[in-house]
Amino acid sequence: MSDRNYLVLLGAPGAGKGTQAQLLQEKLGLPQVSTGEIFRYNLKNQTELGKLAQSYYDKGELVPDEVTIRMVEARLEQEDAAQGAILDGFPRNLVQAQALDEMTAGHGGVDVVPMIQLDDDVVTMRITGRRLCRSCDRVYHIMFNPPRGEKCDSCGGELYQRNDDKPETVQNRLYVYYKQTSPLIGYYFAKGLLVEVDGAGSIQEIQEQLLGRLAARNIEAAGRSVRV
Numbered sequence: 001m002s003d004r005n006y007l008v009l010l011g012a013p014g015a016g017k018g019t020q021a022q023l024l025q026e027k028l029g030l031p032q033v034s035t036g037e038i039f040r041y042n043l044k045n046q047t048e049l050g051k052l053a054q055s056y057y058d059k060g061e062l063v064p065d066e067v068t069i070r071m072v073e074a075r076l077e078q079e080d081a082a083q084g085a086i087l088d089g090f091p092r093n094l095v096q097a098q099a100l101d102e103m104t105a106g107h108g109g110v111d112v113v114p115m116i117q118l119d120d121d122v123v124t125m126r127i128t129g130r131r132l133c134r135s136c137d138r139v140y141h142i143m144f145n146p147p148r149g150e151k152c153d154s155c156g157g158e159l160y161q162r163n164d165d166k167p168e169t170v171q172n173r174l175y176v177y178y179k180q181t182s183p184l185i186g187y188y189f190a191k192g193l194l195v196e197v198d199g200a201g202s203i204q205e206i207q208e209q210l211l212g213r214l215a216a217r218n219i220e221a222a223g224r225s226v227r228v
């Protein structure tokens with residue numbers, strides 16, 4: 001039975017998953033669950049989880065599965081995820097994908113996996129110009145999606161560049177993506193859940209494309225549908 005909707009956004013670091021997930025959550029009435037964001041929160045507050053994740057995060061390596069899976073499981077049990085969730089940054093390897101299947105099995109499993117495609121050179125430009133709001137995590141880009149002033153448009157918070165968005169770490173993150181995460185494309189394709197989205201347009205164009213794909217999915221996959 002599919003009483004909950006689980007979307008998994010796939011794509012290289014910088015492909016636009018977080019940006020699209022932030023917009024999608026209002027339209028779908030489902031929360032964005034970003035593992036990167038949860039790690040950043042824990043790093044900022046120097047919790048046990050943060051201390052554990054720090055060295056992996058700083059190098060652009062994956063935080064160990066056991067920790068990450070437990071963290072997602074707890075997040076999906078929270079009340080705001082009672083209808084499902086938009087997963088952004090999880091799963092990132094096959095072990096995590098299988099764990100997600102188990103976690104969601106009682107609710108019909110994962111419903112749809114939009115894959116945002118973008119060339120590596122564009123991805124690199126996107127990542128190196130990325131800035132985040134320290135208070136509300138809103139994502140900006142110094143050239144492509146700048147704030148109106150110096151501070152966050154939404155909350156007036158300070159903007160900063162992630163440590164792992166500096167060029168030294170970006171190469172390794174792309175390597176980790178191709179080696180560990182890209183096999184998930186085949187994994188979800190084989191399950192008939194993958195939908196490809198061209199990540200090269202404007203934020204608005206991609207959002208429309210994405211909503212169109214989800215709507216089409218709704219018609220094709222009756223009973224396991226995403227409400228749009």
Ligand code: ADP
Pocket residue numbers: 012013014018035036037039056057058060061062063064068088089090091092096164173
């Ligand atoms: P991006 O948005 O650029 O893809 P994220 O914010 O999703 O980056 O992730 C930042 C870092 O957080 C990763 O490089 C990794 O260290 C850690 N992380 C995020 N999600 C996961 C995950 N599913 N498994 C392990 N580590 C993760």
Ligand code: ADP
Pocket residue numbers: 011012013014015016017018019020126127129130131139140141142144145199200201202203204206
């Ligand atoms: P991911 O979550 O996949 O790592 P983000 O959503 O954080 O990617 O986007 C990476 C960077 O690219 C951010 O600085 C964001 O503002 C910018 N960005 C996202 N989508 C687009 C787009 N369609 N066109 C131009 N820049 C974009």
Ligand code: ZN
Pocket residue numbers: 133134135136137138152153154155156157
């Ligand atoms: Zn803000």
